[in-house]
Amino acid sequence: MAKILVVDDHAVVRAGVQQFIAQRPEWQIGGEAASAQDAIRLIRAQDWDIVLLDISMPDKNGVEVLKQIKREKPALPVLILSMHPEQRYAVQILRSGASGYLQKEALATELVEAIQTVLCGHKYISHAVAELLTQEPVAEVDKPLHETLSAREYDIFYRLSQGEAVTRIAEALCLSVKTVSTYRSRVLQKMNMSGNAELIYYAIKQNIID
Incomplete structure (x- = not known):
């Protein structure tokens, strides 16, 4: 069973993800965090299969949280859930080590696909993000x-x-x-x-x- 950590400062969002994950017997929400500090503490204290991370945290920028996670646990996959459109953050986030980027308004089926893709060891890249990456290659x-x-x-x-x-x-x-x-x-x-x-x-x- 895949153990998931949900990091989001909005209780309603965490509850929504929790309700959704509860419908998947192969997945479980092993913990929740409402701040970057709590997230790092939980990541250090336990083993996780995937982290669902909001990019807008009250105490620390989500990009910095992602970089810290990748420094301390490089193999831990992080899927970004954000209210911001792909063109604003997605390319930077993926370059910083995220395993995928998904808008919060995405369909439930897209979230399932994203989590499954990341848990299988691959990056989740939507068509919109793929186009951005093509337009902005990194040397x-x-x-x-x-x-x-x-x-x-x-x-x-x-x-x-x-x-x-x-x-x-x-x-x-x-x-x-x-x-x-x-x-x-x-x-x-x-x-x-x-x-x-x-x-x-x-x-x-x-x-x-x-």
Whole structure:
């Protein structure tokens, strides 16, 4: 059963999503948060299969919340639910690591499709968002170095930047030391860096770690 965290400052919206999810026996609302602070606390305290995140939070910008989630749990998928039209935020949100963007006024069937798509490990991109992405391609050279990494490479990079040893990373991710070492070499090559010290300095400079 997929465990879902709903983050929205409007109780009516949370209740509506709760009522909808209750009709899907394979899904459950495992928690709700009305603020960014509560959301981060719950994300740190428990394991989740997906986060439904409102972009407009009272205490912190939704984009910043998304970035913090991806820093702390890079593999956790986040589906953005927003009252704003796609052309305003969708491209930026997807570039920041979201697994999808959906307007709150979307049909229930669209929400089902979006959640199912994201839970299967894919990004949910509507026709409107796909058109925006086509119109505004992103050059790799314009991206911060860490955004050129794959999800697994970013996970390795983040752990290395926190000072974790290769052996500990291998144990935590159920990988061999050789595999982690290969990922480390690939990360260093992609980011044009020579060692962990440079990774740590970069991560601090980019506010990826404190």
